[in-house]
Amino acid sequence: MTPWWKKAVVYQIYPKSFQDSNGDGIGDIPGIVSRLEYLEKLGIDAIWLSPVYLSPGIDNGYDISDYQKIDPQYGTMKDMDNLIKEAKKHHIRIIMDLVVNHTSDQHPWFVEAKKSKDNPYRDFYIWRDSVDGHEPNDLKSAFSGSAWKFDEKTGQYYLHFFADQQPDLNWKNPKLRNKIYDMMNYWIDKGIGGFRMDVIELIGKEPDQRIRENGPMLHPYLKEMNEHTFARQDMMTVGETWNATPKIAEEYSDPARHELSMVFQFENQNLDQEPGKEKWDLRPLDLGELKKVLVKWQTEIDFNHAWNSLFWENHDIPRVISRWGNDQEYRVQCAKMFAIILHLMHGTPYIYNGEEIGMTNCPVKSIAEVEDIESINMYHERLEQGYKKADLIKSINAKGRDNARRPMQWSNEENAGFTSGKPWLKVNPNYQKINVKAALADPGSIFYTYQKLIKLRHENPVVVDGDFELVENTGDSVLAFWRKLGNEKWLVVANLSGEKQGFNLDSDFKEVLISNYEKRASLKNIVLKPYEAFAVKA
Numbered sequence: 305m306t307p308w309w310k311k312a313v314v315y316q317i318y319p320k321s322f323q324d325s326n327g328d329g330i331g332d333i334p335g336i337v338s339r340l341e342y343l344e345k346l347g348i349d350a351i352w353l354s355p356v357y358l359s360p361g362i363d364n365g366y367d368i369s370d371y372q373k374i375d376p377q378y379g380t381m382k383d384m385d386n387l388i389k390e391a392k393k394h395h396i397r398i399i400m401d402l403v404v405n406h407t408s409d410q411h412p413w414f415v416e417a418k419k420s421k422d423n424p425y426r427d428f429y430i431w432r433d434s435v436d437g438h439e440p441n442d443l444k445s446a447f448s449g450s451a452w453k454f455d456e457k458t459g460q461y462y463l464h465f466f467a468d469q470q471p472d473l474n475w476k477n478p479k480l481r482n483k484i485y486d487m488m489n490y491w492i493d494k495g496i497g498g499f500r501m502d503v504i505e506l507i508g509k510e511p512d513q514r515i516r517e518n519g520p521m522l523h524p525y526l527k528e529m530n531e532h533t534f535a536r537q538d539m540m541t542v543g544e545t546w547n548a549t550p551k552i553a554e555e556y557s558d559p560a561r562h563e564l565s566m567v568f569q570f571e572n573q574n575l576d577q578e579p580g581k582e583k584w585d586l587r588p589l590d591l592g593e594l595k596k597v598l599v600k601w602q603t604e605i606d607f608n609h610a611w612n613s614l615f616w617e618n619h620d621i622p623r624v625i626s627r628w629g630n631d632q633e634y635r636v637q638c639a640k641m642f643a644i645i646l647h648l649m650h651g652t653p654y655i656y657n658g659e660e661i662g663m664t665n666c667p668v669k670s671i672a673e674v675e676d677i678e679s680i681n682m683y684h685e686r687l688e689q690g691y692k693k694a695d696l697i698k699s700i701n702a703k704g705r706d707n708a709r710r711p712m713q714w715s716n717e718e719n720a721g722f723t724s725g726k727p728w729l730k731v732n733p734n735y736q737k738i739n740v741k742a743a744l745a746d747p748g749s750i751f752y753t754y755q756k757l758i759k760l761r762h763e764n765p766v767v768v769d770g771d772f773e774l775v776e777n778t779g780d781s782v783l784a785f786w787r788k789l790g791n792e793k794w795l796v797v798a799n800l801s802g803e804k805q806g807f808n809l810d811s812d813f814k815e816v817l818i819s820n821y822e823k824r825a826s827l828k829n830i831v832l833k834p835y836e837a838f839a840v841k842a
């Protein structure tokens with residue numbers, strides 16, 4: 305039996321930016337409930353909900369101070385239970401974000417741990433003595449600076465791979481692991497559909513050996529977690545794993561190993577940055593390299609013993625049409641092209657809120673307009689190192705996390721129908737034109753391409769289980785592939801570029817399944833239009 309999550313399409317909601325229900329400018333759980341009808345119309349099967357737990361909000365909820373409470377800005381536990389219940393009525397499961405590599409420094413465990421070296425919770429975190437009066441080693445935080453922070457009171461450093469308000473948990477401690485499993489079971493008992501696991505590849509860290517990801521105990525911990533928690537339920541789990549290779553992805557997702565359903569891999573994220581440097585060090589994308597990475601993850605995973613996830617966007621990365629395509633004159637065609645290729649590949653597709661209406665990046669003029677801790681810390685660190693302000697703003701506009709975190713654009717009313725108050729982060733001014741209301745009113749909109757793609761997946765096993773076969777020699781800018789299952793053969797052709805491209809295939813077809821321009825009648829010696837994409841049944 306094919307598990308439900310292989311046929312599913314998952315929709316990520318960034319709660320702070322999705323829908324405000326009470327005019328405080330912050331999206332909330334009742335706001336999400338009010339939009340379930342919209343999501344059912346789109347056709348999605350599950351919502352991955354970014355964190356709504358109690359949190360000081362240093363990293364918008366990825367710094368949790370109580371895993372079993374809802375942050376008041378998002379609502380109450382009653383609201384959360386109601387969301388799970390109402391979503392079910394719309395045939396939608398709720399996937400909770402599991403952030404267990406670290407907690408907030410306000411979590412009672414850390415508050416206790418800081419009290420003294422012999423506090424019972426001390427060992428829930430990772431403490432080291434200084435070496436020659438400085439940090440234990442040169443491990444870096446993802447949010448700039450050292451990963452070690454000195455605690456004056458007890459005279460030791462603690463480890464934090466993210467903000468210093470996000471101390472890393474010590475997974476070597478079995479007491480800690482059991483507390484986490486209890487907490488997961490609390491959520492499982494509420495009837496959720498699964499977990500998205502934040503930076504899960506870090507839990508096997510060996511800081512003394514300077515090992516961050518893929519540590520020796522990572523897979524044993526995941527097996528143990530599986531056994532103690534979600535093994536008893538039909539759930540999906542997806543790990544966030546920036547450093548996975550196809551082989552590592554198979555280790556996580558081989559059903560025989562009892563770890564996770566699938567992982568998110570990020571190999572394409574390096575393609576537009578200087579090799580060996582950081583994401584802020586920009587270089588133009590080479591379409592041939594993008595194509596190579598896409599094909600690699602379709603062909604180097606053995607789908608009989610593993611599974612894969614498919615996504616362009618999330619709350620940490622920019623809008624794909626702005627980043628790698630065109631968000632101006634070809635915005636609609638380009639967004640549809642990205643949708644068509646992604647949703648017809650092998651794996652479970654994810655849509656990030658707003659992607660389905662072609663929302664774009666939103667540039668800022670100065671650091672005063674930036675909310676994201678990663679961008680702000682980088683800006684100050686690099687300013688000190690002598691970088692120019694204008695260059696830093698350019699990097700933030702290209703890669704900053706606020707790009708994807710702008711409020712959802714529901715209508716052309718004030719503040720895009722997101723809030724009746726003052727939004728926590730300014731709405732992208734293009735909401736006048738780009739919004740859900742306009743998309744729903746236009747049968748040719750990006751929304752209906754997504755709706756159709758979801759329907760094609762639900763109704764055709766070839767989309768779920770078909771083998772992927774690349775059409776060779778189409779050049780760097782054209783991606784063409786077959787999906788084949790038994791006698792069913794689908795061909796997908798896409799022009800990844802904004803220029804016309806020649807394409808030739810001596811093959812007939814019965815039917816055009818989806819396209820972003822006029823339907824093609826032949827594949828012989830054709831000239832693809834900018835960002836043209838279509839799928840045909842052979």
Ligand code: TEU
Nearest residue numbers: 363366403446466502503546583620678
């Ligand atoms: O992201 C992990 C992560 O590695 C990102 O911080 C990434 O480095 C960066 O955003 C992209 O350049 C996860 C969450 O998705 C992110 O929102 C959190 O800030 C982070 O973990 C810490 O929990």
Ligand code: CA
Nearest residue numbers: 325326330332
């Ligand atoms: Ca609100």
